[in-house]
Amino acid sequence: MSKYILAIDQGTTSSRAIIYNSALQALTTAQQELPLSYPEPGWVEQNPQQIWQSVLGCIKQALQQLALKPTDIAAIGITNQRETTLLWHKASGKTLYPAIVWQDRRTAKQCQQLKDTGCEPMLQQKTGLLADPYFSATKLGWLLDNIPGARALAEAGELCFGTVDCYLLWQLTGGKVHATDASNASRTLLFNINSQRWDDELLQLFDIPAAIFPQVMDNAAHFGITDPHILGANIPILSMIGDQQAALLGQACISPGMSKSTYGTGCFAVVNTGATVMLSQHKLLSTLAWRLEGQSTYALEGSIFMAGATVQWLRDKLGIIQQASDTEALAQQSSYQQTELLIPAFTGLGTPYWRPEINAALFGMTRDTGRAELATAALCSVAYQSRDLLSAMLKDGVRVDSLRVDGGMTANRWYLQALADLSQTPITRCHTTDTTALGAAFLAALQLGYVNNLTDINRIWQSGEQFQPVLPADSAQALYQRWQRACKALIALEL
Numbered sequence: 001m002s003k004y005i006l007a008i009d010q011g012t013t014s015s016r017a018i019i020y021n022s023a024l025q026a027l028t029t030a031q032q033e034l035p036l037s038y039p040e041p042g043w044v045e046q047n048p049q050q051i052w053q054s055v056l057g058c059i060k061q062a063l064q065q066l067a068l069k070p071t072d073i074a075a076i077g078i079t080n081q082r083e084t085t086l087l088w089h090k091a092s093g094k095t096l097y098p099a100i101v102w103q104d105r106r107t108a109k110q111c112q113q114l115k116d117t118g119c120e121p122m123l124q125q126k127t128g129l130l131a132d133p134y135f136s137a138t139k140l141g142w143l144l145d146n147i148p149g150a151r152a153l154a155e156a157g158e159l160c161f162g163t164v165d166c167y168l169l170w171q172l173t174g175g176k177v178h179a180t181d182a183s184n185a186s187r188t189l190l191f192n193i194n195s196q197r198w199d200d201e202l203l204q205l206f207d208i209p210a211a212i213f214p215q216v217m218d219n220a221a222h223f224g225i226t227d228p229h230i231l232g233a234n235i236p237i238l239s240m241i242g243d244q245q246a247a248l249l250g251q252a253c254i255s256p257g258m259s260k261s262t263y264g265t266g267c268f269a270v271v272n273t274g275a276t277v278m279l280s281q282h283k284l285l286s287t288l289a290w291r292l293e294g295q296s297t298y299a300l301e302g303s304i305f306m307a308g309a310t311v312q313w314l315r316d317k318l319g320i321i322q323q324a325s326d327t328e329a330l331a332q333q334s335s336y337q338q339t340e341l342l343i344p345a346f347t348g349l350g351t352p353y354w355r356p357e358i359n360a361a362l363f364g365m366t367r368d369t370g371r372a373e374l375a376t377a378a379l380c381s382v383a384y385q386s387r388d389l390l391s392a393m394l395k396d397g398v399r400v401d402s403l404r405v406d407g408g409m410t411a412n413r414w415y416l417q418a419l420a421d422l423s424q425t426p427i428t429r430c431h432t433t434d435t436t437a438l439g440a441a442f443l444a445a446l447q448l449g450y451v452n453n454l455t456d457i458n459r460i461w462q463s464g465e466q467f468q469p470v471l472p473a474d475s476a477q478a479l480y481q482r483w484q485r486a487c488k489a490l491i492a493l494e495l
């Protein structure tokens, strides 16, 4: 009998396929890096075919690594980078344009207009989100307005809109299923998280025809079966969930008040708020954590656009490191007290600033500034931004006493100590950095009946290393105040 679960984790910089046994132990991982392109300042795109082919390649490689046949897989679960927007022809499956990636801020002006015309409170009330180019709505509007003929085709019902989960489902089912899940839908700025529907008033506001929208399903459901031409078997797809919500589940944050922070390309701190939507007064996002059997669990989220991506910038643009892990040894040669301070607003600033038009800046350079100081500034910038998120949560009445962390950047022990020190918060690393895939696999297991309910995740989650703050609180406070002054100065510059 087939009993393995295959989780697809389609992240911003890489795709992964992980095969789990029925006890949800990860047996093998296959991974492929994915490039991003930056065709104009502020634009971030990805090739949809490359996304799909990398996923397919990883699935085949993972099966090969365990010498399994596709028929050995009982179910597939999908988790993905969220908000990234695709538009394709219903008949051919051909995309009309590259995927517009979540970090893209080409629609900053439209979002400013929404703010100027006083729409933001209504947007927040309906969707839990804010008027920012991060979300899918204005990206989709841009596609319809800028690709010749797209709007007419959309109105005629000949196009499909989808985020990456939806696009992968379409590909895996051979173009038979156009569906998304509630957690991904909740990141589009078009989905009403109270009524759990695509919102007509929002579709009108953003001028988007209803005909292009996918069906919205629970996070554990029968989404479809794989086309046998693709993998050589009919495998059911039984879960889909946005990567940050998947990590919340994979980190066993299933009770209200529990929180995690994932450090991949960006950083996303998410706290479970239970069955009620909690609207932030301090620029956090309210989002759907998951919907199971029609019952929604909500979350509060703080989003940082450049976490591990800042480390990639050191590698790919400055060329001062060979690989991301080199930052650890470099940072050991400097200290938090260094004068250099990096504000990595390479794709604008997210929570709590929401300033898509701001660019990055490096303050406090001296003649001695070198590789070590730049690496330290990069790592500390992610810790300071994390403190921004935790402070916003505290102002909203949510105290994070200790934080569960995961994601590629948490392989860096120096960074995790800096995070504990600069945020003055005890940090617990999960036994696996792949909590995202685990969340998706767990939901597929729930649908298969391998686990009974969400509390079973507590049997699977294991604590890894812990990091306690050792920097005195007043020193951390002084450093953080310097960070805040620098952010304020950069925003005030309006260059």
Ligand SMILES: Nc1ncnc2c1ncn2[C@@H]1O[C@H](COP(=O)(O)OP(=O)(O)O)[C@@H](O)[C@H]1O
Residues within 6 Å of the ligand: 010, 011, 012, 013, 014, 263, 264, 265, 266, 307, 308, 309, 310, 311, 312, 324, 325, 326, 327, 328, 407, 408, 409, 410, 411, 412, 415
């Ligand atoms: N040892 C390390 N130190 C700092 N950053 C790291 C380290 N290892 C990986 N990273 C960063 O983690 C990110 C990859 O993490 P991952 O969780 O795979 O991201 P994503 O899912 O967004 O593609 C990269 O941006 C990389 O720079």
Ligand SMILES: O=P(O)(O)OC[C@H](O)CO
Residues within 6 Å of the ligand: 011, 012, 013, 080, 081, 082, 083, 102, 242, 243, 244, 264, 265, 266, 267
């Ligand atoms: O690629 P990640 O893991 O940084 O996640 C991207 C987020 O889903 C964007 O909202």
